[in-house]
Amino acid sequence: MSFVDQSAKQGGFSSASEYxxxxxxxxxxxxxxxxxxxxxxxxxxxxxxxxxxxxxAIRERVESRSVN
Incomplete structure (x- = not known):
């Protein structure tokens, strides 16, 4: 099964085209x-x-996100 077919199935789509x-x-x-x-x-x-x-302040926000 291709990545697209698998992703379509996991996403609840009826076909790869719909996905x-x-x-x-x-x-x-x-x-x-x-x-x-x-x-x-x-x-x-x-x-x-x-x-x-x-x-x-921007640097601190970015650094705090990377720690979590």
């Missing part, structure tokens, strides 16, 4: 969400440099 269609739809949705986020960022105004404290 592929769902994957493409999910990718299109995610692409749209990313595009919306980028446009919102552009519309939010000019960029401002982050402070050392902001960078430190």
């Amino acid at each position: 592929i269609v769902a994957l493409v739809a999910a990718a299109n949705k995610k692409h749209g969400e990313i595009e919306e986020a980028l446009l919102a960022g552009i519309a939010s105004g000019p960029a401002e440099p982050w402070t050392d404290d902001e960078w430190r």
Whole structure:
């Protein structure tokens, strides 16, 4: 059994084709969400440099996620 067939079965899809269609739809949705986020960022105004404290806070959040 191929990876696609196995994934389709595990995902409750009736066929590999149905599974592929769902994957493409999910990718299109995610692409749209990313595009919306980028446009919102552009519309939010000019960029401002982050402070050392902001960078430190980001680093701490990332490091705390990698520990769990």
